Amino acid sequence: MVDLGSGVYAYLHSDNGWGHSNAGIVVGNGSSLLVDTQYTLPMTRALIAAMDDVGIPPVAAVVNTHANGDHCWGNELFPDAEVIASAATAESMPHDFPPALMKALLSDERQSTAAGRYTRLHFSAFDFSDITVTVPTRSFTGSLDLDVGGRAVELLEVGPAHSEGDVIVHVADAGVVLAGDILFADHPVMWAGPLENWIAACDRILETGATRIVPGHGPVVGPEGVTAFRGYLEHINRGIADGFQRGLPYWQTAAELPLGPHEHLALPERLVATTAAAYRHLGAPPVPPPEILERMAVAFFDAPARQLMASHD
Template sequence: MTDEQIPDPAVQIAGAQEIAPDLLVIPNQRVQLVPNIGIIGGTQAVLVVETGIGVSNAEQVLALASEVAAGRRLYLTTTHFHPEHAFGAQVFADRATYLVNRAQADDLKTKGPGYLEMFRGFGGAIADRLDGVRVPTPDEVYDGGYDLDLGGRTVRLRPTGRGHTRGDQVVEVPDAGVLFTGDLAETGQFAIFPWFPPYDTDVSGVGWLAVLDRLAAAGPRVVVPGHGDLGGPQVLADVRDYLRELRDETWRRRDSAMGEDALVAEVRALLIERHPEWAGREWIERGVGCLCAEHGG
C-alpha cells in the first residue's frame, strides 16, 4: 500500500443520502479507506456510525450530525477498531457518548497503537490524516448486545464474534430494515483478511462465514457495507458465497498436500477468473493463509 495507490481518504459529507426517515448515509464514493458512515435519528437522540480516518474527517461528520440532531443528544459507535472506522472518535469527546462492545474496546486498547503506527507508515495523505490522532477510548462498553433507545426508535448493537476482526459489531435499525455491517461485508472487492502473522491473526474465515449465514438469514431491507455500494440482502449473500468458495477451494487443495505457493497461485487465479471485476486481489492470498491455518481446526 502506497500513497500513489490510494487517493486522499476524504469523507464527502455533501453526498449524504437519506435512505429511510431520519436515517442518513454518507457513502464512501468507492474511495479506499473511506467507510460508509451512518447518522440515525430518534426523537430524543442521534447515533453516528463510524468517524472516518483522522481529525478533519471526523470534524465534518460531527458537524453534519450536530446539524441533523438539532439539539438532540449524540451517540457514537464504530463497527470495529480499524483506523478508517474509529480513529476520529477523539473529535466527539464531550460532544457525544462513544459506545462499543467489549471485544472492540479490547482491540482498541491492545491493537490500536500498532495499527496507528502501521497506517502512519503508509505516508502521504494517510499519514497527514492521522496527524494528531490518538487511539480512542470508549465512554461506555457493553457486554452481550445493547439496545439503544433514541426515542421512538431502538437501534440494536450486536457483537458477532470473530470474523473480520475479533471485535466486530453490527448495527441494526429494525424499524427501517437497515443493517450496518462494517467490513464483514463490502461490495465490489475481495473480502479483506487482516491476516498478519505473527502480529495479528484474529481474523477467522470460518467464523466470518458463520456470521454472514446468520445475517443473511435475517433478510434486512438495506445493507450498508463497510465500503462500497449499498444494496439489499444480496450483498450479504455475495460475500458469504465468496467466503465459501475461498474456503472450499483452499481446503480441497490443502487436503491434497499441495505446496503452499502452488495452492495460493491456483486459488488466486481461479477466484480472479470468477470475479474479474473485483478490486483488492492482494487480499486473496491473506484469506488463503487464514483458512489454511484454520483447516482441520
C-alpha cells in the same frame, strides 16, 4: 450523505478501497447514534459537516463496529458521546495498526520494500496527524439493545470474523442493517476469522429481514448483495482449504485461487491476508503481520493481470 428514509442516513465514499469506510446515522427524537467514525481527523470533520448540513441532532452515542482505524480514529471528535463497542473490539483497539505505525510505514526509508511501496500507494493520501486513539467507554458481549431518542436499535456481536470483535447494527423500524466490515463491495480482508463465522454473520444479517444493508466499504445493497458476498466467502473457503490440503504456502494458495464469478472484484491481493488468517484456523502457525503485509504487497505488484482488470471497475 444518503437519506435512506425513516431517519437513517448512510455516509458513503465513491472510493471503495483501503481507508474509505462508510458511516451510518440513526436519528431519534433530539439525539442521534453514529455508527463508525472516519480514518483521520480531517475526514471525520468532513463527516460532521455533512451531518450538520442535513440537520442531524446531537450525537449521544458512537458505535464502533470494530477496531480498524478507518472506523474509529475519529472518536476523539465526539467528546460528549458515549462510545460503544464489543469487548473484543475495545481490547484490541489500542493495538490495531496504531497511527504511529502507519506513519512509519509511509516514511521514506521504507520505500525499498514492497510493503512500503504498497502502503505509499494506498495510504499516502491520509493525514494521520494528531490522532489519539480513543477507546470505547462502554462495551458488551453478545448483543446490546439501545434507545436512540425513543427508537430501538440492536447491536449484534457477530465476530470474530473480519476482526476480533465485529458488531452489526440493526435498525428494525427502518429495515436497515449497518454491517461494518462484515460486508465489502470488493475483496474483503480477514484479519481474524474463521471464514465459517463470517458466513454465519452474513446469515445473521439476512435473518433480520432488512431490505437495505450498508457495508463498511461500498454502496448500499439489498439482501441479494449479502447473499452474493456470502457466496464469495464460501467459494474462497473451499479454495483455501484445497490449497492447505495440497500443502501450498498461504501466499501461493491466494495467488492461484480460482475466482470464478468474483474475478472482477478489486483488491485481490487482500486474499493473501485472508488466506493467512484462514490457514491459522486450519492449524498452520500464525504469520507475523509485517510478513503478511509484505506478501500482500508482492502479490499486488506481481499480479498485473488481475490488477488491470480490477482497476477498470
